[in-house]
Amino acid sequence: MMREIDLTEGDIRQLNRILQRRDGNEDANFTVTNPMGRHALAAGLMHDIKVQIDGHVGYYCGGMNKHASITVDGNAGVGVAENMMSGLVRVKGDASQSAGATGHGGLLVVEGNASSRCGISMKGIDIVVQGSVGHNSAFMAQSGHLVICGDADDGLGDSIYEAVIYLRGEARGLGADCIEKEMTDDHRATLKGLLDRAGIVADAQDFRRYGSARQLYNFKIDNVGAY
Amino acid sequence: MSQDHPDLRESYLFDRPTIRDIQRAADKGIYHIRGGGAKRRLPHFDDLVFLGASISRYPLEGYRESCGTDVTLGSRHAQKPLKIDIPITIAGMSFGSLSANAKEALGRGASEVGTSTTTGDGGMTQEERGHSSKLVYQYLPSRYGMNPDDLRKADAIEVVIGQGAKPGGGGMLLGQKISDRVAEMRDLPKNIDQRSACRHPDWTGPDDLEIKIRELREITDWQVPIYVKVGATRTYYDTMLAVKSGADVIVVDGMQGGTGATQDCFIEHVGIPTLPAVRLAAEALQELGLHRTGVQLIVSGGIRCGADVAKAIALGADAVSIGTAALIALGDNRPDLAEEYAKLGSAPGFYDDWQAGRDPAGITTQDPELSKRLDPVQAGHRLANFLRVLTLEAQTLARACGKSHVHNLEPEDLNALTIEAAAMAKVPLAGTGWIPGQGF
């Protein structure tokens, strides 16, 4: 059974208490209406539930999510799915800066474009963006995958660690220590798996792979210009 | 120097440490990274004295009349404010910079005397949570090890914006300190230098911070206090902005504050001393009508003894926080390690290569053999002893000023010994009514 929560007058704290099941409910399907760009919607969820949000959301929607599947039928503000641990967050519109920042697990799908710093400091999350991403995406990205079906602005993968970037379009510029790497069949299989999970139709053959040159892993004075 | 070479005159500008620094830089081609805080002489609490009781004020009897030391932190928004029995807490020091045994010892020592300890860059360890009855969880730019389960296990959350040793700087854990466990907790490969970002990845500025704090409250169901920690720089404005952003507690760390590993030039040249910082933060809270009522102030950076504690409180802090002194209490820089320090080119009283991971005391290391040398039970007890002494000393001074709670200490109880300290602490120069900058 689907439970509808209208935020026209509702308060975020009450909404999150329900979605976190702090009130003891065992509902598994929610629709949230009239989110009106408010912040921290569906943050800190802990259970395998489905949440559909009809409209635009503000900052940190789905922040630190565990297990839940959250769909935003609109655009998302800064830090959607930040520090996500597991589960799924899908944004049907565009996402603002720092989408999926520091995420440890789970899947973030952005069906539109994502702004700058998408996947910043990601730590294991998988992110699939159907459109393009802004500058410094995957900055200091530690692990996980960032799939970009469109283009990337300057500074892609700056100071990247072991995260892997798959890019279909063009990167305006690569950040420090980020290089193009060979795309093997294994990589194409991984990428296909990610696209399938995200429900996005694209041919893995069309993508290139980027990752760390590992030149900045230990401080060397010869690299000082890159720090 | 003139004792060694009575006929030679050393340059003030190019003194021997300066010459050595230049030689070191020319040898190595890289800046000097070390642990600890600023080493140069700075205006500090030593430059203040308590006035004590007199004909117009009467003191309290040392052993009979009580002098309270308890502090409640976070009563502004948290459903469960953190109550500590003494006005001294253990500052955030990362697992990574410190060994697991050291973290456990800090937890044990703090718990023994009813105060809190704090995680650090690198996440929460079981040892620490298990042995700390009150644990503050840091929320740092790196977000290493950050997860909602640990967040909900915390008794308070500290959003770290800066540290006194390096306001505006990120962190660096050198490859030699990255054990398997540290690497795993941080989701990074072993043996590489782990940099911690200097800015948070998903917010900038006070308006965003307010939204971030609300998110953290939503995730933790508004139960626990949220602190904001800043390095002392533009402290008056930072305090105002942190309060506006919804912080329950402001933590201000002066430039003497210790660090696990930072460039020496950063430690010595960025930030303002603890002395003016306390006053600026307290003034901001007073102006907002929240001092000693709505928002608490924790001050750190060079707190070594009960007199420092009492003076910080008199200038407006609700509690202080200690890092370096706690490590010394655990056993850092012990004289019986002289031979081992000598092998590392150091000596008891000087050892500050906390970044290097070869600490013979087993504290600032991830080497399993070295770590084993620190017995967490014994070291924890030593820390508890030290915390008791700090508390007794602070009480002694408060009673001498006639105060039945340390929080009743006030600037009016203090005089300054130097013009600089008078100006920074805004208390009169001893023997005068003069506070530089105020009216004259």
Ligand SMILES: Cc1cc2nc3c(=O)[nH]c(=O)nc-3n(C[C@H](O)[C@H](O)[C@H](O)COP(=O)(O)O)c2cc1C
């Ligand atoms: C070994 C060590 C590690 C530290 N790690 C952190 C940290 O992870 N996060 C943080 O906010 N501050 C860190 N600090 C700073 C302390 O939290 C605190 O601000 C400082 O030690 C206080 O000054 P004091 O050392 O003079 O007492 C560290 C300090 C030391 C000595």
